[in-house]
Amino acid sequence: MARAHTNRTALVVGGSIGGLVAGLLLRKSGWQVTICERSPVPLAGRGAGIVTHRALWDSLFAAGIDPAMEDGVVVENRAAFARDGSVLERSSYHQIMTSWDRLFALVREEWGEHGYHLGRELAAITHNADSVVGHFTDGTMLTADLLVGADGFRSSVRQIVAPDVQPLYAGYVGWRGMVEEGDLPPDTHTAIFNIFGFCLPPGEQLITYPVVGEDHDVRPGHRRLNFVWYRPAAAAHELADILTDAKGHTHALSIPPPLIRPEVIARLRADSERLLPPHFATLVRTTKAPFLQPIYDIEQDRLAFGRAVLLGDAAFQARPHVGAGVTKAALDAVALAQNLASHNTIDDGLAAYQAERVPQGKRIVQRARHLGAYMQAHLANDEERAAAQRHHSPRAVIEETAVADS
Ligand SMILES: Cc1cc2nc3c(=O)[nH]c(=O)nc-3n(C[C@H](O)[C@H](O)[C@H](O)COP(=O)(O)OP(=O)(O)OC[C@H]3O[C@@H](n4cnc5c(N)ncnc54)[C@H](O)[C@@H]3O)c2cc1C
Structure with a gap:
């Protein structure tokens, strides 16, 4: 059952769509949330289109966006x-x-001004028993019960907590x-x-x-x-x-x-x-x-590292054939907020989030890999050859x- 956790604090690293949806959902369930975005200027789209899915809109509505x-x-x-x-x-x-731009504007507007900091780039993390400290390049240090790494495909958080995981x-x-x-x-x-x-x-x-x-x-x-x-x-x-x-x-x-x-x-x-x-x-x-x-491709076996957790492209990145990037980031955010709300402790909530989203992330990466196998100049194994044949x-x-x- 969902509980309100009014005394919990979260530090979200990355102020793009994944970070904002996570921030909105955590804030709705009572968390005090601070979002830190590296870019010194407001984010603006690269202009390419986004294919939307029902699950994306459902996630945005859950985060408070008007249907x-x-x-x-x-x-x-x-x-x-x-x-x-x-x-x-x-x-x-x-x-x-x-x-x-349209999706970003919706979540950015819903968030408001308070607690969203531009020009704040995470450089290091210190783990304590039941808290985590984010160290920023401008010298700021922020302590929270939870650090959410929503910092995209080149994620600094991932490089710190899981340095072996590299884009392939x-x-x-x-x-x-x-x-x-x-x-x-x-x-x-x-x-x-x-x-x-x-x-x-x-x-x-x-x-x-x-x-x-x-x-x-x-x-x-x-x-x-x-x-x-x-x-x-x-x-x-x-x-x-x-x-x-x-x-x-x-x-x-x-x-x-x-x-x-x-x-x-x-x-x-x-x-x-x-x-x-x-x-x-x-x-x-x-x-x-x-x-x-x-x-x-980016994939991994863990998403929770003490009180630091990964979501969106920082967690898994599937090839674009599945059109899933924004939708997956939003669904990760929903799963994180729901699991934290339905467990007594943050650690249990993070473990449940990881158990839910690791298999799902792997499945999406695998599906996209199959859809893209035909474009690979060198196919490594029988599975890839069969996928290339089919797709x-x-x-x-x-x-x-x-x-x-x-
Ligand atoms: C400005 C921008 C424009 C985009 N335009 C498109 C598009 O047109 N089409 C498309 O398909 N996808 C686009 N994307 C990618 C798309 O948002 C993601 O693939 C998907 O939504 C997953 O989002 P995410 O929040 O996990 O990661 P991202 O959207 O990649 O966001 C990660 C955020 O973390 C920030 N960050 C990184 N490192 C640090 C750090 N050390 N400290 C603090 N902040 C940090 C980045 O500046 C970025 O804003 C865009 C992303 C950005 C950031």
Whole structure:
């Protein structure tokens, strides 16, 4: 049974969607919560769309968001296209596409001003028997009953409590980009704007879907068409080359969009003409600034380390094929708050949270790995080969990409 814990304190590291949903839910069950975000300026989205699932909206409503706020661009149909532009497969699946900015604004506004600190970066953690101290780079030290590591895929908290857990490169990258609806040629708009579109060049996959426009504009003519193009890139060769900027510096893990070399983008555009159905090539060609997301898996066996606990991308990161990042972070936050409320001690609540979310996180990572196996240049074992075999048919791809986790 849920109890109110009015004298408990939580320090949430990371003020993005996972940290805010956790903070809101803990605060609702009586905790005194402080959120510390590294960025010195308010967070702003990278602009790419978010595929939403019922469970995401349910989690946001549980955190106090008004159900009337559920909206975005509705997509009902999916289609996979051949290289010549003909349709190979069609299916139907209702989905609402929104933007990171929109979701972030909802939770950020619900939180309010008190207890949310920008420019505060966690550097170290000290564990006591029944409390935890967060040490920040500005010299601040904050003591709490619980420290929630909601600090994303490069999590400092994870590096401190579980240094052996490292992102594992999947062997391919996602090129992403968006075009304003009004900038699309009419025939491309008619063919692919209102659907979840797919094409499958050999060993690759490109998906498109419409998303909201600037300031959450959902009016026809003001939305955007978003794409993700998954392409193999061997770590030592292609990936290293793509991550190298014009000054010859090779970036670790990813590269800021403005630093991608023009010839890399030119190659992408040339490849789109060679490999993609005409409307998809038009979309890639029309995109002003494509950006890169190398694909990584993060998984682990533990989420609770004394009074420090991980959630969201800090805990598990699945490849984007399942469209689960934001939804999983929100569900982790719900599970954490519920387990802490339904157990007498914080330690028991954390143990129950870990027991619930580790298997779930592993399942999502595994499912995404299967969906992405087809793009891996090197398949390590029989399981991956079988997954690649299964998940390259247009029917399997359009029926399983970014559908709700059952
Ligand atoms: C600014 C921003 C924009 C994004 N835009 C998109 C998008 O357009 N599409 C999409 O699919 N996903 C986007 N994401 C990723 C998406 O939010 C996550 O994949 C998912 O929601 C899981 O969220 P999370 O809260 O676990 O992690 P994240 O959203 O990655 O948030 C982690 C937060 O922790 C902060 N942080 C990291 N280290 C420290 C530290 N040492 N001390 C304090 N704070 C720290 C980071 O600055 C970040 O705000 C974005 C994330 C951010 C931060």
